Each structure stands twice: as C-alpha cells, then as structure tokens.
Amino acid sequence: MKVISTKGWSDYGLLDSGNGLRLERFGKFVISKPDPQAIWNQSLAKSQWEAADAKFQNDTWIKKSDFPQNWHVNYKELKFLAKLTPFKHTGIFPEQSLNWDFIEEKINNQKSINNSKPYILNLFAYTGIASLVAAANGAKVTHVDASKPSIAWAKENQTLSNLLDKPIRYILDDAIEFCAREIRRGDKYDGIIMDPPVYGHGPNGELWDFNKSFPILLDHCSKLLSDKPLFVIANAYAVSASAIMLKNLFEDYFPKGNLEYGELALEQESTRLLSTGIISRLSFI
Ligand SMILES: C[S@@+](CC[C@H](N)C(=O)[O-])C[C@H]1O[C@@H](n2cnc3c(N)ncnc32)[C@H](O)[C@@H]1O
Numbered sequence: 001m002k003v004i005s006t007k008g009w010s011d012y013g014l015l016d017s018g019n020g021l022r023l024e025r026f027g028k029f030v031i032s033k034p035d036p037q038a039i040w041n042q043s044l045a046k047s048q049w050e051a052a053d054a055k056f057q058n059d060t061w062i063k064k065s066d067f068p069q070n071w072h073v074n075y076k077e078l079k080f081l082a083k084l085t086p087f088k089h090t091g092i093f094p095e096q097s098l099n100w101d102f103i104e105e106k107i108n109n110q111k112s113i114n115n116s117k118p119y120i121l122n123l124f125a126y127t128g129i130a131s132l133v134a135a136a137n138g139a140k141v142t143h144v145d146a147s148k149p150s151i152a153w154a155k156e157n158q159t160l161s162n163l164l165d166k167p168i169r170y171i172l173d174d175a176i177e178f179c180a181r182e183i184r185r186g187d188k189y190d191g192i193i194m195d196p197p198v199y200g201h202g203p204n205g206e207l208w209d210f211n212k213s214f215p216i217l218l219d220h221c222s223k224l225l226s227d228k229p230l231f232v233i234a235n236a237y238a239v240s241a242s243a244i245m246l247k248n249l250f251e252d253y254f255p256k257g258n259l260e261y262g263e264l265a266l267e268q269e270s271t272r273l274l275s276t277g278i279i280s281r282l283s284f285i
Contacts, residue, residue, distance in 0.1 A: 001243055004098050005265035005273055011074045012094045014266040016049070017274045018042035026082050026090055027073045029053045033088045038274065056088040072160070075100070078132050080157040091127045091153060095264045095276040099193070099233055100133040102281060106191065106230045107137040109285045117167075118190035118230055121182075123175045123217070124200075128154030128168070130193050135166035139191070144171045144178050146202045174202025176213060179220035188226040194234040210239050215249060222253040229257075229284045235264060237277030246280035257284040 008014060015030065016023040019042050022035040032049055033056035042049065054063040061084045070083040073092060082090045103120075110118055120134040125143040127150060135141045135158075145151055151170050158168060171178055175196070194217065200208035207213075214236075221232065232254055234246055247261040261280040265273040 001247075002260065002262040003265050003273065003275075004260070004262055004279060005267050006095060006098050007267045008094060009075060009097060012092070012097070014094070014268045014274060016042055016044040017268060017272065021049070022274060023049055023052060024094070026092065026094075027071055029067070029071060029082075031055070031084070031090070035274065040272075043268070043272065054084055056084075059086075075129070077136065078129065078157075078161045080127065080129055080132070080160060081153065083153075092129065093126075093195075093276070095266055096130065096195070098264060099235070099279075099281075100130060102231070102233065102283075103130060103133050103191065103193070104137050106283055106285055107134060107139055110190075110230055111138060113285075119188065119226070120191040120193070121189040121221075121224065122193045123179075124195045124197070125154065125193075126150050126195070128157055131168050132157060132161050132163055132166075134191070135163055135168050136161070141166075141168045142171060142189070143168055144173055144175055146172070146174055146200065146206075146208075148172060148203075172203055174204065174206040175208070176217055176220065177202060177206060179217065179224060183220060183223045187224065189224050190226045190228060191230040192221050192225065192232045194221070194232075196234075196236060198236075198238050210236065215252075218249055218253040225254070229255075231284065232257075232282040233279070234281075235277050235279040239278070241278065243278040243280065246278055250280050250282055254282055255284075257282045 013025045017038040023032045030052045031054045032052040118139045120139040122131045125145045131141045131143040198210045243261045265275045
C-alpha cells in the first residue's frame with residue numbers, strides 16, 4: 001500500500017491545511033474551504049488565511065469584490081475553467097493530476113509499440129480533464145457523466161484547450177446503465193477511469209450507492225476491457241473504507257497486471273500531506 005502524492009504544478013498549490021480547512025492556489029486566486037479531516041494545526045499565519053480571495057463559509061462563498069465568475073487554470077498544454085460551485089468545488093480535483101500523468105504515460109507506452117488509437121472510457125467524468133489528457137495524447141474517448149451542467153463544462157474545457165478536433169464522445173447517462181448497454185453492444189475499451197462519489201444519481205434518478213453499486217460497475221467494466229488493455233483506474237473519496245477494499249475488488253474482477261493501491265494525497269508547501277481519497281491503479285503496459 002502506498003501514498004501517491006503531488007506537489008501540484010505551476011497553476012496549483014496546496015498552501016496550508018488545518019483547523020478543518022484547506023488553503024489552495026488555483027491559478028492566480030487563493031481560496032480556503034472546509035476539509036473535515038484536516039483537524040491538525042495550521043502552519044501559516046492567520047493573516048495569510050484571511051488574505052484568501054474566496055472563502056467557503058456556512059455553505060456559501062465569501063468572495064473579494066473583484067473575484068471573477070470563472071477563471072483559467074493551465075496544466076501542461078491544457079487550459080480549463082475554474083468556477084466556485086455551490087458544493088465548494090472548483091471544477092478541478094488537483095490530486096487527479098497524478099492520474100492525468102499516469103494516463104498520458106500509458107497511452108504513450110502503447111504508441112511506442114504500435115500506432116493504434118486506444119479507446120478510453122471515463123466514467124463519472126465531471127469537467128473532463130482526464131478526457132482531455134487522453135484525447136490530447138491520441139486516444140478515442142467516451143466521457144460519461146450523469147450531470148448536464150458537468151458535460152457542458154467539459155465541452156467548454158475542450159474548446160478552451162483547442163482540442164475540438166479530438167474524438168471525445170459525451171454521454172449523459174448513469175454509469176452502470178451505460179456500461180450494461182455497452183456490454184450488449186459488444187464494445188470494448190483499452191483504458192477505464194472511474195471516480196465515483198459515495199452517493200449520486202443517474203439522469204433518470206438511478207441511485208448510485210458506492211458500497212452496493214461499485215462491485216456491479218466493476219463486474220461490467222471487467223466485461224468491457226479489451227484483450228490488449230492499458231489500464232484501469234478507480235479512486236474513491238469520502239468512503240469509509242481502506243484502499244485494501246479497492247485492491248481486493250480489483251483482484252476479484254480484473255486480470256493480472258501491475259496493481260498499485262493506496263492513498264492519493266496533496267503535498268503542502270511544508271512537509272505535510274493532505275489525503276484526498278483512496279486509489280487502485282492497474283496497468284498492463
Ligand atoms: C467527483 S466527480 C468526479 C471528478 C472527476 N473524476 C474529475 O477528476 O474531474 C463525480 C461525478 O460523478 C457524477 N455522477 C454521480 N452519480 C453518477 C451516476 N450514477 N452515473 C454517472 N455519473 C454520476 C457527478 O455528476 C460528478 O460529475
């Protein structure tokens with residue numbers, strides 16, 4: 001079991017955490033928001049926390065007067081939109097940069113063997129940064145999410161990143177329903193990405209309850225994996241389970257490969273780590 005962590009990148013940094021909060025820089029803006037597990041002491045001075053451009057307090061954002069509706073954040077050649085959402089999110093899960101690099105590496109490993117374009121399935125794909133990374137590296141991507149606003153946001157990010165010529169198929173659907181239909185169609189994918197919430201709903205009210213639904217989804221995904229797979233990635237957050245749960249499930253459903261599992265974490269500018277969830281990654285190349 002390992003901790004897979006990132007220091008961030010030029011447009012993202014975890015500045016501090018503690019007292020139930022995290023302080024982050026997204027592009028040129030600094031925001032503070034709750035993080036229930038950050039019960040340790042803060043490292044930075046109170047004044048630095050108070051200087052944040054936006055703070056999520058009592059279920060709402062307190063913003064400086066000139067704080068924009070949305071702003072751009074870059075990651076390598078990609079450019080995407082950050083916005084303050086009512087659910088204290090920004091449209092970017094920075095720890096996912098660890099998976100963006102992994103996806104890029106696996107697709108390029110394949111490219112060095114043969115030039116075929118891998119088929120990548122991105123489930124619970126949200127604002128689609130992982131879809132952009134895969135498409136920018138030559139994959140044919142199927143992007144599935146249950147939320148119309150999230151799909152619209154993902155399309156904005158594709159435009160902003162100048163990747164409109166890249167094959168990304170957007171599907172508004174429930175992850176399990178979609179995968180069941182793909183099995184009936186006989187479709188296969190070389191790479192599968194899953195980042196499910198604990199609870200969620202499909203567009204027709206299909207209930208997603210992690211502990212009940214996730215094993216079903218893995219069973220479907222095991223039937224969708226091609227015979228020359230690249231990878232399978234699953235992470236989960238806010239589930240009261242250890243990464244060993246993911247490891248055991250992957251061993252139940254997927255063929256042998258290089259399996260790594262553990263925690264995803266953000267590295268603060270001091271030595272401290274902030275865990276953001278659990279992960280299991282299986283690679284075959
Ligand atoms: C936390 S986000 C995933 C973040 C994403 N991996 C990323 O890095 O940008 C969870 C997403 O799951 C979607 N979702 C929730 N229930 C779903 C379901 N039953 N089927 C498909 N998508 C669902 C939500 O709309 C949301 O966009």
